[in-house]
Amino acid sequence: MGILTSISRSWLTKTTKPFHFRSGENNALSFMHTPQLGLYIHIPFCRSICSFCPYCKVLYDEELSARYIKALLAEIDLVGKECKGQKKEVTSLYFGGGTPALIAEDIASIIERVNTYFVINEGIGVELHPEDCTTERLQMLKDAGVSKISIGVQSFQPEILKILGRDPIDYDSVFKAIRQVPFETVSVDFIFALPTQTAESLIQDIEFAFAHGANHFAMYPFIDFTFTQRKFARQQERDKKRLLYDIVRYCEECGYHRDSIWTFSKTGRSRYSSMTRDNFLGFGCSATTLLEEQFKINTFDVEAYIRQMNQRRMATSLTLFFTKRQRMVYYLFWTLYSMELSETNFEAFFNKTLHSQYGFEMKLAKWLKLVTKDGDTYRLTTKGSYYFHYYEHFYTLSYIDQMWSLMQKQAFPAQLIIR
Numbered sequence: 001m002g003i004l005t006s007i008s009r010s011w012l013t014k015t016t017k018p019f020h021f022r023s024g025e026n027n028a029l030s031f032m033h034t035p036q037l038g039l040y041i042h043i044p045f046c047r048s049i050c051s052f053c054p055y056c057k058v059l060y061d062e063e064l065s066a067r068y069i070k071a072l073l074a075e076i077d078l079v080g081k082e083c084k085g086q087k088k089e090v091t092s093l094y095f096g097g098g099t100p101a102l103i104a105e106d107i108a109s110i111i112e113r114v115n116t117y118f119v120i121n122e123g124i125g126v127e128l129h130p131e132d133c134t135t136e137r138l139q140m141l142k143d144a145g146v147s148k149i150s151i152g153v154q155s156f157q158p159e160i161l162k163i164l165g166r167d168p169i170d171y172d173s174v175f176k177a178i179r180q181v182p183f184e185t186v187s188v189d190f191i192f193a194l195p196t197q198t199a200e201s202l203i204q205d206i207e208f209a210f211a212h213g214a215n216h217f218a219m220y221p222f223i224d225f226t227f228t229q230r231k232f233a234r235q236q237e238r239d240k241k242r243l244l245y246d247i248v249r250y251c252e253e254c255g256y257h258r259d260s261i262w263t264f265s266k267t268g269r270s271r272y273s274s275m276t277r278d279n280f281l282g283f284g285c286s287a288t289t290l291l292e293e294q295f296k297i298n299t300f301d302v303e304a305y306i307r308q309m310n311q312r313r314m315a316t317s318l319t320l321f322f323t324k325r326q327r328m329v330y331y332l333f334w335t336l337y338s339m340e341l342s343e344t345n346f347e348a349f350f351n352k353t354l355h356s357q358y359g360f361e362m363k364l365a366k367w368l369k370l371v372t373k374d375g376d377t378y379r380l381t382t383k384g385s386y387y388f389h390y391y392e393h394f395y396t397l398s399y400i401d402q403m404w405s406l407m408q409k410q411a412f413p414a415q416l417i418i419r
């Protein structure tokens with residue numbers, strides 16, 4: 001597994017140099033001239049902790065949450081200073097977690113602080129646990145300016161929820177609340193390739209969500225991180241592949257629009273895309289920032305994050321300063337999440353043509369029927385999206401798993417070298 005990612009990294013970056021993440025606070029974040037910038041805010045609190053979940057999270061505690069929000073506002077000010085009184089236009093703002101809707105009453109003040117420095121053009125999204133979907137909480141989010149919600153359903157099937165260790169949910173009241181407080185995008189998160197899951201049960205889940213007010217869904221493949229404590233077996237790779245192909249075929253037949261590797265929209269009009277952005281600024285513990293020249297990640301330690309902010313210091317744990325080629329690989333990876341790669345956008349970003357940098361690779365991908373080309377845009381085929389996922393899975397298990405497991409043990413590691 002490590003070998004596959006090492007070979008492809010060396011091939012695409014045209015060097016055997018590893019990714020070297022260094023420690024350091026890194027105060028200078030230059031983003032005023034960065035195009036297509038998105039914002040992400042991490043809220044690490046959950047009512048209970050799920051055994052399969054790799055994200056940075058802690059049990060909700062009112063006092064800790066109040067201190068965390070104060071720290072978050074301080075980080076927004078610290079980073080926002082770079083704007084020097086001018087407002088920076090950004091695409092969108094996403095709140096992820098953890099369970100951001102748990103602090104619904106504070107979302108308005110966080111958005112207000114973000115609005116001091118940024119102009120958000122494409123809406124604000126928030127992740128919810130199904131238990132958060134009450135009329136009051138949804139109304140609070142809507143009044144704060146939230147336009148998109150995504151609900152972590154995982155599955156509507158009681159036996160799957162049991163495997164995941166989740167209590168049964170009264171979905172009649174969840175969907176009643178959603179109908180009473182409408183949002184532009186109502187997305188539902190599912191996980192697939194869990195034990196006993198079949199294409200029929202997944203399709204049933206999709207149809208149930210669409211029939212009850214959702215207009216978008218994410219179908220994530222189950223990722224088995226080494227540092228989580230999941231207690232169930234995962235499906236074989238070939239069964240997972242069959243499930244993915246069956247779901248994609250079904251969605252194509254129904255005319256649902258695939259707007260990224262894992263997400264589908266009922267009509268093509270709704271979007272929830274916290275992943276598909278060229279550049280982003282991340283706030284909160286564990287949040288990542290991706291700019292033209294660097295990738296950086298904040299500490300996973302909630303108390304350490306708060307301490308840094310109380311001293312008005314950045315909470316950066318590790319930073320990678322890119323070589324041009326490394327940045328290109330990051331660009332290709334994140335852009336292909338949206339299933340499309342535009343030659344014009346690549347050239348605008350790097351001032352070099354895609355053909356001059358990856359002409360051979362794109363030709364090979366076309367020959368292998370992994371992509372098709374329409375005008376200046378390459379689009380992943382179903383086969384291409386499967387192999388993208390296959391590669392992403394390796395990447396996640398050899399890169400993200402290594403990084404996140406280290407960061408869960410140490411607030412500020414000295415360095416991380418990924419070969």
Ligand SMILES: C[S@@+](CC[C@H](N)C(=O)[O-])C[C@H]1O[C@@H](n2cnc3c(N)ncnc32)[C@H](O)[C@@H]1O
Nearest residue numbers: 052053097098099127129152189220221222223
């Ligand atoms: C941060 S959580 C979502 C919000 C909320 N806390 C919840 O669980 O309902 C984001 C989503 O990641 C997905 N997820 C979590 N663990 C996963 C894993 N091991 N493999 C694949 N997807 C996972 C789930 O679909 C989850 O809804």
Ligand code: SF4
Nearest residue numbers: 046049050053097098
């Ligand atoms: S899946 Fe959601 S509720 Fe469960 S631990 Fe992860 S973030 Fe928290």
